[in-house]
Amino acid sequence: MGRTTPGELALRLRALRGTAAYAAYLAELADIEATLADLEDELRAIAPSGAVTRLSPHSGQQLVADLGASAVEIVVVDARRFSPADWALLDRRRSALAHRGVVIFVTTPSSFSELMRHATNLASWLGDVFAVPHDDATVEARREQRLTALRRWANRSDDEIVDAARAGTLPADPAYAEWLVLLGHGELLGHGVT
Amino acid sequence: MRAKLDPAGDPAHAAPFYVDSPGAVSSRIAAELALAPASRHLLVGGVGSGKTTELLAIERRMSEIADVATLYIDVSKHHDIAKMMPGAIIAQVGLGLAEQLAGSGERSLLIQAARDVAYGAWELPELDEPDDSVYVPGILIPPEQVVENVQRAIEPLTALLKKVRAGIPHIAVMLDGLDRITDLQAFEQLVDHDVTKLSSLGIGVVLVGPLRALYGLDRVLVQRFDSFQYQPWLDVTKHRAGRSFLADVLAARAPEAFAPAAIDPLIAGSGGVLRDLLVIAQSALVEAYMDGASQVGEHEVDDAIATFGRKHLQGLRPAEIEVLQRVRTHGSFVQTSEDDLALLMTRRVLEYRSENQPRYAVHPSIERLLNELAK
Numbered sequence: 001m002g003r004t005t006p007g008e009l010a011l012r013l014r015a016l017r018g019t020a021a022y023a024a025y026l027a028e029l030a031d032i033e034a035t036l037a038d039l040e041d042e043l044r045a046i047a048p049s050g051a052v053t054r055l056s057p058h059s060g061q062q063l064v065a066d067l068g069a070s071a072v073e074i075v076v077v078d079a080r081r082f083s084p085a086d087w088a089l090l091d092r093r094r095s096a097l098a099h100r101g102v103v104i105f106v107t108t109p110s111s112f113s114e115l116m117r118h119a120t121n122l123a124s125w126l127g128d129v130f131a132v133p134h135d136d137a138t139v140e141a142r143r144e145q146r147l148t149a150l151r152r153w154a155n156r157s158d159d160e161i162v163d164a165a166r167a168g169t170l171p172a173d174p175a176y177a178e179w180l181v182l183l184g185h186g187e188l189l190g191h192g193v194t
Numbered sequence: 195m196r197a198k199l200d201p202a203g204d205p206a207h208a209a210p211f212y213v214d215s216p217g218a219v220s221s222r223i224a225a226e227l228a229l230a231p232a233s234r235h236l237l238v239g240g241v242g243s244g245k246t247t248e249l250l251a252i253e254r255r256m257s258e259i260a261d262v263a264t265l266y267i268d269v270s271k272h273h274d275i276a277k278m279m280p281g282a283i284i285a286q287v288g289l290g291l292a293e294q295l296a297g298s299g300e301r302s303l304l305i306q307a308a309r310d311v312a313y314g315a316w317e318l319p320e321l322d323e324p325d326d327s328v329y330v331p332g333i334l335i336p337p338e339q340v341v342e343n344v345q346r347a348i349e350p351l352t353a354l355l356k357k358v359r360a361g362i363p364h365i366a367v368m369l370d371g372l373d374r375i376t377d378l379q380a381f382e383q384l385v386d387h388d389v390t391k392l393s394s395l396g397i398g399v400v401l402v403g404p405l406r407a408l409y410g411l412d413r414v415l416v417q418r419f420d421s422f423q424y425q426p427w428l429d430v431t432k433h434r435a436g437r438s439f440l441a442d443v444l445a446a447r448a449p450e451a452f453a454p455a456a457i458d459p460l461i462a463g464s465g466g467v468l469r470d471l472l473v474i475a476q477s478a479l480v481e482a483y484m485d486g487a488s489q490v491g492e493h494e495v496d497d498a499i500a501t502f503g504r505k506h507l508q509g510l511r512p513a514e515i516e517v518l519q520r521v522r523t524h525g526s527f528v529q530t531s532e533d534d535l536a537l538l539m540t541r542r543v544l545e546y547r548s549e550n551q552p553r554y555a556v557h558p559s560i561e562r563l564l565n566e567l568a569k
Contacts (some may be wrong), residue, residue, distance in 0.1 A: 002500075096272065
């Protein structure tokens with residue numbers, strides 16, 4: 001499966017605005033929550049206010065009802081819990097999933113395999129299908145993204161945090177521990193940081 | 195332009211871009227309906243072969259005939275076809291006619307009667323029964339007694355037909371959505387009860403059925419139809435007409451979007467499947483947008499085909515990959531199991547028919563990937 005970042009996928013989906021387009025984005029179960037949040041953030045950054053929503057249906061039947069009731073243009077569907085029976089139902093009810101806008105199913109690779117087996121008709125509507133990258137560059141990008149957020153939160157620099165940890169004056173907050181680990185200074189965790 | 199290539203869009207919105215396919219089934223069925231307005235036709239084809247488009251084309255062709263009223267109904271739109279019982283199609287036809295009359299400003303108790311039968315209603319008891327009114331469930335909601343349902347559904351429909359026929363003598367209904375039914379016995383029951391009854395009421399019927407019917411349909415069932423039409427994949431590698439048709443579809447929907455050199459690879463990569471052509475074309479347009487290109491070239495088409503192919507390989511088991519490799523290298527395919535049938539249903543294996551001789555090939559988008567897997 002081709003891989004792309006949430007930002008790139010959001011750009012691709014922006015190109016599909018004005019159509020009725022269906023896409024899928026695959027991530028490992030442990031990464032789904034972060035992937036949903038990242039994708040939503042990226043889509044909100046490029047789409048008008050109120051144009052993006054997330055649906056987290058507990059079943060295929062609920063998705064039919066929720067999507068039918070939603071007039072929001074870009075719909076991100078948390079589909080990680082869909083079973084083969086859910087995909088089969090969505091296949092039979094495909095006409096009820098017709099949506100004027102872009103629908104993105106975010107799910108796991110194994111759930112997507114079930115989609116391809118049990119929802120042939122729905123699968124034929126899918127255009128873009130990508131997986132979350134897991135290469136070193138992306139891990140580095142995520143690390144830098146988190147460090148930026150931590151710097152903004154504490155209004156302090158990396159050097160100040162390392163110096164404070166060495167001096168034993170860093171507050172006992174898990175966020176500082178995470179910060180040190182991300183900087184590669186896990187050895188300073190014993191210096192009064194938890 | 196991207197919307198015109200929309201593979202998931204409502205085919206009704208694509209009507210202005212309709213291009214006649216080689217030997218279009220719509221012209222054959224429309225001609226037969228014009229000669230025999232109460233005839234029955236079964237249309238079968240694979241996912242994305244353009245059945246709905248043809249159904250709507252039949253409707254358009256019939257609407258040009260003065261004394262025929264037409265009705266298009268997607269029976270799966272509001273109901274789970276896995277739970278449909280005999281009577282449900284008749285109820286939907288009654289409902290469709292009732293809503294058409296209501297839409298034209300007609301006010302009639304018959305309209306409410308059709309809605310009540312479909313969705314349920316409170317009814318007053320017979321005179322010799324207790325005074326409490328009783329709730330009679332709708333046919334489209336819970337399954338009930340087959341014979342009773344069919345009879346209940348026929349009553350309002352017969353009355354509505356009388357009203358419609360005062361102005362237009364013939365009615366033809368296009369029934370879409372049953373191609374997604376997986377239970378062939380349930381499909382046969384619906385044909386047996388509903389389609390037969392509709393025909394006996396003088397209504398012309400075109401019914402879209404499941405592709406698996408082609409591989410296991412009871413001959414007796416086929417005989418309940420006046421014609422059995424198959425909407426095939428287009429063999430774009432062997433027949434120029436199929437290739438020209440798909441090129442015309444692209445030209446009608448997105449003229450100048452594709453560089454001339456990109457069109458042949460795009461058509462070849464679709465395997466002659468209309469929807470796959472649109473999916474790949476739309477994906478190639480997105481690639482061009484991401485590249486900042488003003489036109490789709492071969493490079494974008496290649497990327498789009500590769501993306502499509504990777505999706506198409508998902509969910510396959512090792513045994514299925516083995517079958518695909520055999521089809522790829524030898525062109526041989528014998529459908530002996532449900533898994534084999536699934537390869538046809540999911541378009542991993544494409545069956546082309548020429549002079550009733552089948553030819554099998556793997557979908558071109560997965561050919562290169564299968565080749566790499568075999569190394």
